[in-house]
């Protein structure tokens with residue numbers, strides 16, 4: 001199909017316009033950043049396209065604000081008293097000054113102890129937290145990968161945890177490699193398991209087709225409820241993975 005793309009800037013917002021063989025204009029805002037794409041049939045006049053965009057600006061802005069709030073939320077400062085979700089529970093951060101090794105430890109009563117230098121920067125604390133979360137998520141993944149490897153009779157040769165903006169997970173079918181979004185560490189284990197199952201089912205079926213969802217239904221019947229909990233975050237796995 002012949003597609004012509006261009007980008008226009010309206011009120012500081014980039015709008016990607018694709019000319020396609022289609023019947024009606026289609027405007028879509030994509031999470032998580034609120035990217036705006038407009039598909040336009042060839043026959044429609046550029047002036048009409050401009051008018052259409054103008055008439056939709058309020059809607060576009062509203063949608064983008066919604067995504068912004070969801071994804072970014074309150075920026076963390078890594079100070080004592082701050083709440084950090086971990087595996088579906090809220091933990092309260094306690095910052096402890098140390099000249100020893102900088103590290104994070106979990107205490108009973110849902111407390112995260114962060115040992116840092118007295119003058120440590122937010123970036124330093126952020127990095128420490130990311131590393132802690134990465135290890136925490138990497139630790140629990142093998143349980144699910146092993147369990148579902150047996151149940152689905154598939155083999156994952158490599159897995160890793162990545163920071164991803166638009167997907168909860170990805171599966172490289174040829175290499176039998178799955179990547180899981182670091183963000184998932186904040187969610188209950190059933191959410192993490194659901195994404196692992198989703199990606200591993202791709203080893204049986206590449207596409208999000210009927211067969212794919214039949215496999216999901218058969219092997220992980222509650223997946224739709226789990227998906228809803230994740231959907232509130234604005235990231236989906238249905239985009240292209």
Ligand SMILES: [Zn+2]
Pocket residue numbers: 198199202208237238240241
């Ligand atoms: Zn998928």
